[in-house]
Amino acid sequence: MIQIKNRIRETRVANKLSQQDLANAVGVTRQAISQYEQGREPSLERWKMMANLLNVDPAYLVGWQNQKRVGRL
16 A cells, blocks of 8 residues: 555645645645655545545545545545
């Protein structure tokens, strides 16, 4: 299974977003996004916000499934 930090970073980069872009959209600092990418757990609400912005299912971003998009949030 791919690690959580890799899913956030890889998905962010695939969407052509910088850490600052994602941070601004989610309402956290760039440093918080960096920490999430290194394995720190965001809140459930942040998971949902990031997944929605990155157009993937939250379960994919967390690493619970391999399918990127199951349904709309």
